[in-house]
Amino acid sequence: MPLTITFRCPPEWADILPRPLPAAKGLPEWLKEMPANAKSALIGEEVRTVKQCPPFLDAMGSGWLMPLMADIEVKDGHFSWDWDLPPTRFEQLHRSPLGLHVSAQATGSPLAQDGEAYLKFSNFWAVEAPEGFSILFSHPANRPDLPFQTLTGLVDADHFTHGLTHFPAVWKDQAFSGKLPKGTPVAHIWLVPRAVEAAFGTLTDGDACRFEETLEILSSAPGGYRKKFRAKKR
CATH class of the missing domain: 2.70.40.10 (Deoxyuridine triphosphatase (dUTPase))
Structure with a gap:
């Protein structure tokens, strides 16, 4: 709800x-x-x-x-x-x-x-x-x-x-x-x-695979986060 x-x-x-x-x-x-x-004067290229x-x-x-x-x-x-x-x-x-x-x-x-x-x-x-x-x-x-x-x-x-x-x-x-x-x-x-707790872990096993997949999505083309991970707004 x-x-x-x-x-x-x-x-x-x-x-x-x-x-x-x-x-x-x-x-x-x-x-x-x-x-x-x-256009970025620092790197001489167009940036987003x-x-x-x-x-x-x-x-x-x-x-x-x-x-x-x-x-x-x-x-x-x-x-x-x-x-x-x-x-x-x-x-x-x-x-x-x-x-x-x-x-x-x-x-x-x-x-x-x-x-x-x-x-x-x-x-x-x-x-x-x-x-x-x-x-x-x-x-x-x-x-x-x-x-x-x-x-x-x-x-x-x-x-x-x-x-x-x-x-x-x-x-x-x-x-x-x-x-x-x-x-x-x-x-x-x-x-x-208010009721939020923290948990800590390492990027191993399945988490490591998902981490690598995420890196690939973000580096392969612009807009990876927006297309794959951003929640739909109401």
Whole structure:
């Protein structure tokens, strides 16, 4: 049976908030427009670009993207917005699409960099995972083009089913000026099973044969992984 992840929001905001999006439907324009092949100055030959790399694409297209709740204007290091949400029954729920962290919270870690702003993207969707699964929240996969870096966290969302997880981030592009549009992906989420154990072995007997066959498939022609091993996507 397929697993189900459930997103819930205040009913008064159901038609206002942008919804989490299957990541396969939120691929960036640069990926769609980039060439499949390019000339390498280093080796003097044409090579296949990451557009033809299934693991690269599948990382970007799996899971769900959590959206920015409202348009954010950025100018001279200041962040502002004009967003008027209607009242909701939940009186303790704040209504700001963006919050701040103080830089001291990163003291002693490589995250502490002078001049960088520490943000918290607000999320108004409570996320429920299937029993036995946690949810990994991280920066949108392979998206260094975004002017921020979302930090990575893991939430036991099969227990924490009706709370809100917000997304801390470091604002990286100090020269950015303009609008960060509503719906911009600010976090990427994946289901992670908790009950996983490791086993170790050696490539002998039948495993050795399968290993050699796999090497042959991958070396004989481009696209071996995609044609023989990649799971069918729904």
